């Protein structure tokens with residue numbers, strides 16, 4: 001197995017000046033690689049693909065075609081932010097695909113977590129491939145591959161296939177401008193490119209999105225409860241100064257109800273489970289000791305503002321024995 005090393009000249013990017021140097025080098029390399037040809041990018045709004053988009057826009061402007069697939073499992077405000085930052089502010093050539101119904105129809109009645117993940121992954125490739133086939137003269141595919149992806153695929157831990165999985169009729173040359181960067185370096189480069197902090201420093205978010213937090217078979221009303229309660233949790237964490245401090249925090253809505261009381265009447269509604277953990281590498285995790293008053297405030301808001309929810313629980317389980325996600 002070849003020993004992988006970053007290029008000797010590669011100084012660790014720790015400050016804006018080094019990021020600027022990296023950006024200037026990459027712009028020259030990208031222009032040399034793609035010339036006047038078009039490049040396609042699946043832009044999720046995550047850190048890596050956003051930084052790649054911003055770099056390519058700087059290098060080749062509207063020769064970059066970004067496709068943002070909304071699979072209906074994104075967090076509240078995410079698709080809007082992608083459109084605002086890239087289309088409105090950076091004048092990106094952005095195709096927005098609202099595929100929420102397609103994904104949710106395919107997922108209807110499916111309760112097995114791995115089957116849900118497979119459906120979401122396959123459908124994503126399908127939608128992206130359909131968009132790619134509509135376009136003409138695309139010769140390159142940009143990807144937000146980063147150095148740990150390369151190392152992990154080399155060691156057989158993870159298939160390095162952001163692009164992989166595309167059908168055989170779609171063959172592109174790859175453009176991977178952040179492939180020699182670690183995540184912290186990608187963030188510094190993203191900041192230097194002018195991306196907003198809540199995009200550059202955002203917490204990890206799984207590819208299947210809210211789909212694995214709407215436990216069991218996804219229904220639209222329960223998915224809405226996940227999305228709305230997650231938005232409240234994020235808002236309250238940001239207000240309390242926890243947003244940049246806690247590694248990952250989110251809500252889960254299980255597929256059972258319990259009896260409660262609202263407006264003097266008994267009601268059968270869902271509970272919302274809060275999860276907030278800290279970790280280095282996601283292999284083990286500890287639970288954030290969220291102040292009790294804040295938990296009470298979040299509970300009050302969620303039970304009053306989120307339709308169909310009558311209880312809030314806080315998950316006190318470290319990893320192990322719990323995983324970070326619930327499925």
Ligand code: XMP
Pocket residue numbers: 117204205206207208248282319322323324325326
């Ligand atoms: P677990 O639940 O295994 O999660 O303790 C560890 C980290 O991985 C994330 N995660 C995923 N990310 N696709 C992803 O891209 C997935 O299917 C997936 N499942 C879990 C999880 O959010 C946590 O950061």
